[in-house]
Amino acid sequence: MDLNYTSEDLAFRDHVRAFLDANLPADLQQKVRKHLRMSKDDYVRWHRILAKQGWVAPGWPAQFGGPGWTPVQRHLWDEECARAGTPAILPFGVNMVAPVIMAFGSDEQKAHYLPRILSCEDWWCQGYSEPGSGSDLASLKTSAQRDGDVYVVNGQKTWTTLAQHADMIFCLVRTDSGVRKQEGISFLLIDMHSPGVTVRPIMMLDEDHEVNEVFFDNVRVPVQNLVGKENKGWTYAKYLLGHERTGIAAVGRSKRELASLKQLAASRSKNGKPLIEDPLFAAKVATLEIELMALEMTVLRVLGQEHKAPGPEASVLKVRGTEIQQTLTELMVEAAGPMALPFDPAYLESETQHSVFGDDEAAPLAAHYFNFRKTSIYGGSNEIQRNIITQMILGL
Amino acid sequence: MDFNFKEEQLAFADALKRWVTRDYSFEARKKIVHSDSGVSDAAWATLAELGMLALPVPEEQGGFSGSAVDMFVVMQELGRGLVVEPYLATVTAAHALTLGGSHAALLEQVAAGELKLACAFTEQQARHDLSDIATTARAGADGYVLNGAKSVVVHGAQAGMLIVSARSAGAQRGLEGVSLFVVPADADGVAVTDFRTLDGQRAANIVFTEVTVPATALIGAEGQGWDLLDAVADYGAGLLCAEALGAMEAIFGATLEYLKTRSQFGAPIGKFQALQHRMADMYIHLEQARSMALLAAVKLGSADATERRRVVSAAKFRIGQALKFVGQQAVQLHGGMGVTDELPAAHHFKRLTMIELSMGDSDHHLQRFIAQPGFAEAA
Numbered sequence: 001m002d003l004n005y006t007s008e009d010l011a012f013r014d015h016v017r018a019f020l021d022a023n024l025p026a027d028l029q030q031k032v033r034k035h036l037r038m039s040k041d042d043y044v045r046w047h048r049i050l051a052k053q054g055w056v057a058p059g060w061p062a063q064f065g066g067p068g069w070t071p072v073q074r075h076l077w078d079e080e081c082a083r084a085g086t087p088a089i090l091p092f093g094v095n096m097v098a099p100v101i102m103a104f105g106s107d108e109q110k111a112h113y114l115p116r117i118l119s120c121e122d123w124w125c126q127g128y129s130e131p132g133s134g135s136d137l138a139s140l141k142t143s144a145q146r147d148g149d150v151y152v153v154n155g156q157k158t159w160t161t162l163a164q165h166a167d168m169i170f171c172l173v174r175t176d177s178g179v180r181k182q183e184g185i186s187f188l189l190i191d192m193h194s195p196g197v198t199v200r201p202i203m204m205l206d207e208d209h210e211v212n213e214v215f216f217d218n219v220r221v222p223v224q225n226l227v228g229k230e231n232k233g234w235t236y237a238k239y240l241l242g243h244e245r246t247g248i249a250a251v252g253r254s255k256r257e258l259a260s261l262k263q264l265a266a267s268r269s270k271n272g273k274p275l276i277e278d279p280l281f282a283a284k285v286a287t288l289e290i291e292l293m294a295l296e297m298t299v300l301r302v303l304g305q306e307h308k309a310p311g312p313e314a315s316v317l318k319v320r321g322t323e324i325q326q327t328l329t330e331l332m333v334e335a336a337g338p339m340a341l342p343f344d345p346a347y348l349e350s351e352t353q354h355s356v357f358g359d360d361e362a363a364p365l366a367a368h369y370f371n372f373r374k375t376s377i378y379g380g381s382n383e384i385q386r387n388i389i390t391q392m393i394l395g396l
Numbered sequence: 397m398d399f400n401f402k403e404e405q406l407a408f409a410d411a412l413k414r415w416v417t418r419d420y421s422f423e424a425r426k427k428i429v430h431s432d433s434g435v436s437d438a439a440w441a442t443l444a445e446l447g448m449l450a451l452p453v454p455e456e457q458g459g460f461s462g463s464a465v466d467m468f469v470v471m472q473e474l475g476r477g478l479v480v481e482p483y484l485a486t487v488t489a490a491h492a493l494t495l496g497g498s499h500a501a502l503l504e505q506v507a508a509g510e511l512k513l514a515c516a517f518t519e520q521q522a523r524h525d526l527s528d529i530a531t532t533a534r535a536g537a538d539g540y541v542l543n544g545a546k547s548v549v550v551h552g553a554q555a556g557m558l559i560v561s562a563r564s565a566g567a568q569r570g571l572e573g574v575s576l577f578v579v580p581a582d583a584d585g586v587a588v589t590d591f592r593t594l595d596g597q598r599a600a601n602i603v604f605t606e607v608t609v610p611a612t613a614l615i616g617a618e619g620q621g622w623d624l625l626d627a628v629a630d631y632g633a634g635l636l637c638a639e640a641l642g643a644m645e646a647i648f649g650a651t652l653e654y655l656k657t658r659s660q661f662g663a664p665i666g667k668f669q670a671l672q673h674r675m676a677d678m679y680i681h682l683e684q685a686r687s688m689a690l691l692a693a694v695k696l697g698s699a700d701a702t703e704r705r706r707v708v709s710a711a712k713f714r715i716g717q718a719l720k721f722v723g724q725q726a727v728q729l730h731g732g733m734g735v736t737d738e739l740p741a742a743h744h745f746k747r748l749t750m751i752e753l754s755m756g757d758s759d760h761h762l763q764r765f766i767a768q769p770g771f772a773e774a775a
Contacts, residue, residue, distance in 0.1 A: 001465045002398040003694050058522075072397065128608075143500040266772060276772045279763075286766045288689075297687035304399035316680050386676035394652055394675055396666040 003300070005072070007180045012078045013076045016055075018085040033260070035364040037208060040123075040165045046087040047120040056118055058274040064102060064110070071303055073244060078125050082252025090162065091349035093117040093124035097170040099188065100236050105229035113168075113189070127157040127171035127190070128138065128237070132228050135171070135384050138234060142216060144188055151175075151188060151226070153196075153219040159378070164197050166192045172233050179231075187233035189225040196220075204374075206367040207345060209320040234294040237251040241380070246299045248314055248379070251298040254292055257328045264335045264361065275335055283332075288327050289316055295320050304308060310313035312392035321373040322382060343367070404610040405469045411446050412470065415435035422740050429480055429596040435554050436634035439481050444509025452487050454494055463697035464631065466688065468638040475642025478743055480597050482512050482551035484639065488632035489513030489559045492576060495624050496615035499578055502557060514555035515632065516546040516579075516602055517625065524760035526561065526629055527622065528569045531604065532579065533545035539610040540564070541586075542577065545603045550754070552600030553590035555581050559628075560604070564619050576615040579721075583607055595750040596743065623701070630708040633755040634696045637689040637708075637715045640751045644682055644722045647744040651675070651726040658731075671729060678722045685718035696744035706768045709761035719748040 003198065005013070028042055050056035058074045060066030089095075101109050109158035116122040119298050133140040142155025153173060163169065169190050176184030190197070201209045228236055265276035265285065275281050295317070302313045333340045339362035345354040347363050355363035376382045390396045401409075428436045441451060452467055453459025460466075467487065474483060488515055490506045493499045505511035511685025517705065522528035531544025542562050558579045581588065584608040591774065592599045616624050628646065655666030665671055692711035698704050723745040727734035734742060752758065764770070 001694060002689070005397055029774060170576070216443050227566070262772065272774070279766075282766045282771070286712075286762055290714050290762075290765065291684070293691070293707075293710055294684040294714050296686045297691050298683055300397065301399050301687060301690075304397060311479055316683055320680060320684065335669075383673070386673045389676040389679055390666075392671040394679065396652075396655060396675065 001043045003205075005076075007205050008139070009072055009076060012073050013080060016077055016080050017084075017199050019055075020080055020086065021054065023053070024084050024086055025049075028087050031083045031350065034088055034360070035368040036350055038087055039350075040162075041182070042087055043090060044120050044123075044296060050089065051118055051120065056089060056120075057098070059095065059100065060288050061102070064098075067078050070131070075299070075303055075353060078247050079252035079255075082250070082256050086258060090124075092126050092161070092170075093120075093168075094120065095350055096126060096240060097124055097168075097189070098226060100240055103239060104187075104232075104236050108310045109189070109226065111225065118391065122167045123162075123165050125160050125163040125166035125169045125192070125214075127160060127169045129159045130156060130157050135381055137183065137237075140172055140174060140185065142171065142173050143177070144175050144186060144221070145173075146223070147220075150220040150347045153216040153221055154175060155192065157214040158211075160199075160212045160214045161210060163192070163214050164201065164209065169214065170227075172231075175230050175233075180370060182234040184226060184231055185233040185237075186230050187227040188221060189227060190216075190221050194219050194221070204371065206370040207343075208348075208367070208371060210371075246314070246317060248319035249295055249299045250301055250325055251292065251321070252294045254321070254324050255296075255326060257332075258285075258289060258292060259324070261332055261335065264332060267361070268335055268337065276371070280333075281335070285333060288324065288331065291320070292324055295324060312388050315380075315392075318379065318387075319376075319382045319385050325375050326378075327374050329372045330364045340366040340369075398419045399464075401469060403768060405466055405502035406472070408446075408448075408466070409469045409473050410450070412448070412473035412477070415442055415446065415525045416473070420477055420479060420745075422478075425478055425480065425596070429592075433554065434590075434592065434598040435454075435551070436480050439479070440509060440512075443483060445482060446587055448483065449509045450507040451485070452494070453488060453503050453507040458507040459503070464634055464693045467635055468693040471638035472645075474641035475747070476646045478596070478643070478740070478747060479526075482514065482598075482636055484632065485514040485551040485555065486512050488513045488628060488635065489557075491631045492559045492615055492624065492628045493578070495627055496576070496614060498612075502578065502608045503700050511557060512551070513557050513559060514549055514552045514553045514581075514600075514627070516549045516552060516560045517620055517629070518549065521548045525569065525754040526625055527571055527574065529561050529563045529574060530568055531560070531562040533564040533575050535564070536608060539608065539613060540575075540577065540605040541702065542604040542609065543577065545601065548593075548599045548603050550593075550597065550599050551600050552581075552598075552602050554598060558583060558586075558602065561617070561621065561625055564654045566619070573619045574621040575618050576612045576621040576625060577609055578615060579604075579607060579613060581764075583609070586619065593750055595747040597747075597750070621758075626705070627701070629755060630704055631696060633712045633761075634689075634692040634708050636682050636751050636755050637685075637711045640719050640748055641682075641686055641689045643744045643751070644685060644719060644746050646678050647726040648682055648722060650741040650744075651678070651729050652731075654730055665729075673723055674729065676724055681718040681721050681730050685715045685722075688714040701768070702768055705764060708770075709756075709765040712756055712761040713758050713765065716752050716761070719752055723748040724754055 022363040058065050058069050062068040083196040111137050144153045146149040171188045172185050173188050174184050175186040193317050198215040199214045202211050266274050268275045272279045339359045344355045344363050346352045446555050450463035452458045455461045493503050517526050533540045533542055560577045561572050565576045585605040587603040588600050593599050658665050688711040692708050695704050695707040727745050732737050
């Protein structure tokens with residue numbers, strides 16, 4: 001039992017920390033730390049800075065352009081990015097479609113798509129959920145019918161994150177409706193610029209355009225865009241789930257947010273004293289901090305066994321990780337108190353330098369809270385995660 | 397970074413497991429609990445033989461200088477096996493002697509299994525605040541004279557020697573003026589009242605009336621005992637976390653088994669989602685508790701006292717949350733069986749509940765966590 005990082009690990013941490021200090025643009029860092037909204041350009045700019053350094057895809061094997069880091073190094077990198085406050089590298093290309101292409105795609109698909117994912121030439125989005133298929137994903141209805149050299153796709157996807165920017169979408173589509181629902185699904189790559197693709201925004205409760213509906217009306221997709229074998233898409237989708245790593249716990253991000261929360265609570269007052277000294281509020285913060293300490297240790301324990309299959313433990317990390325993230329947003333709103341009420345979208349979009357009501361720190365907090373309700377719903381709702389725990393770990 | 401236990405540690409755990417299965421079954425334990433002494437000499441002899449008493453004692457005194465992580469493994473098994481012997485009381489008190497650096501002969505006796513110890517720290521009015529000490533130590537001709545009363549001293553009546561906190565100066569709740577003494581349990585003026593606790597263990601109220609001890613009975617410096625007492629309490633709390641983890645593993649395993657075998661409405665009850673999700677939540681609590689118990693064991697060896705306090709309090713708090721949920725839900729999921737005396741899990745539940753009330757409860761440790769320097773500052 002030794003909880004210390006090796007000197008090599010610490011040297012690695014210093015190395016990446018120095019890189020982030022030198023290369024993370026201050027305006028992006030400010031946006032992240034203040035919970036302001038990211039534009040497409042913000043994401044792309046940071047993606048390309050990392051791509052140039054060769055660090056944009058830490059989980060990729062070196063042969064495809066990954067940096068060849070160990071699991072512990074990847075964890076340290078995640079931690080350092082969170083600590084610094086970097087924009088996210090959106091997972092849809094780098095962490096979702098790429099591993100599936102690497103494992104099941106053709107040589108042509110690998111050669112074509114992987115470099116374009118690294119360079120951010122293609123912006124990817126994910127076509128899984130449908131209006132009638134949420135947690136019961138395998139019931140999906142979007143169909144792809146073979147017509148010579150193409151599939152003709154009809155149907156609708158929903159909750160498609162940032163599809164308004166996307167060049168490509170990876171979709172689960174039904175290619176056989178006469179078999180068990182899991183056995184008639186294929187994994188198809190579709191060009192978002194194809195005729196018949198329509199993107200319609202869904203405004204979220206914080207009035208943010210983050211997700212969309214995507215409609216397919218007789219969209220013709222070359223058969224070369226099928227990944228792997230027809231009707232094996234469900235297997236590939238499950239492979240992707242098994243690919244989840246410890247990053248899902250978002251421990252580094254929550255550590256940064258906890259520091260922000262304490263800062264906020266130190267600067268606000270209650271009964272003439274800093275809020276952080278209020279026993280009721282301090283107890284909530286401490287309870288959260290302890291849960292986060294435990295989660296970090298749990299993450300490291302999972303990491304320590306990564307030679308074994310990292311599968312269902314990720315569900316524990318997802319449930320607790322998202323609960324912690326949500327509680328953080330909740331306590332921030334509570335700390336801001338009535339100052340969290342005003343809503344100033346122009347400030348959130350960085351169209352103005354200061355919030356119209358004069359409290360820049362408090363201005364984004366309520367929107368942030370509302371936005372983060374999604375975390376316990378997406379990526380397999382926390383109830384689905386509990387199903388996975390009972391079935392895969394407890395054998396019930 | 398390495399999260400594996402060493403081979404010796406696993407061997408210790410294995411030996412204890414085999415001993416519990418062979419000699420400390422639920423029925424055998426029941427007999428011990430209901431016996432006059434409430435403990436078993438034979439069990440103690442076996443623990444000594446297995447090296448469990450030598451484990452935490454320094455090598456110079458015939459021990460193995462075992463770390464808190466070594467002790468974690470032992471306590472986890474004792475918790476799983478519901479062992480009611482005065483092991484925790486003895487090793488916690490021995491830790492005071494180790495930190496104090498005197499009384500080598502007593503430590504040798506502990507290592508050999510010849511001496512049991514207990515910590516007489518808690519007083520009726522003090523709740524969980526160990527600095528709230530009304531017991532006094534007055535300087536006498538050749539040493540000190542002790543007066544006062546200690547409450548619910550775990551395994552106080554089974555111990556040959558007591559580690560007693562007393563005030564030689566300072567205000568009742570002050571950190572200055574606290575002194576620690578080694579007092580023979582049969583010294584003149586020591587009155588011990590033994591009783592059962594709800595979890596089948598023993599504790600005692602102990603009254604000290606004009607008890608004379610020599611100056612050599614002092615552990616550490618006079619009036620400067622607080623830091624030592626605080627460190628010893630952390631050691632005990634850390635070991636309790638490990639014991640709680642073992643008990644939780646046992647009760648969780650029993651509940652899981654029950655869900656797979658108990659049938660209602662024509663199906664094993666583990667097929668019902670309401671119960672499945674409860675189990676999933678219990679599992680998450682268990683894993684988070686394991687993380688904190690391990691972290692506490694590692695940090696008990698830390699030279700940084702603030703870090704030690706912070707982590708031990710965090711662990712005792714988090715384990716307190718877990719044991720309440722896991723314990724209560726395990727009883728609930730067992731249905732009527734869960735509230736009977738014949739179910740081992742019910743006894744794990746009682747032990748867990750007593751652990752929450754021992755060595756500082758959840759509220760005490762949450763407040764202590766908040767009170768550590770640096771809490772309010774953004775990390």
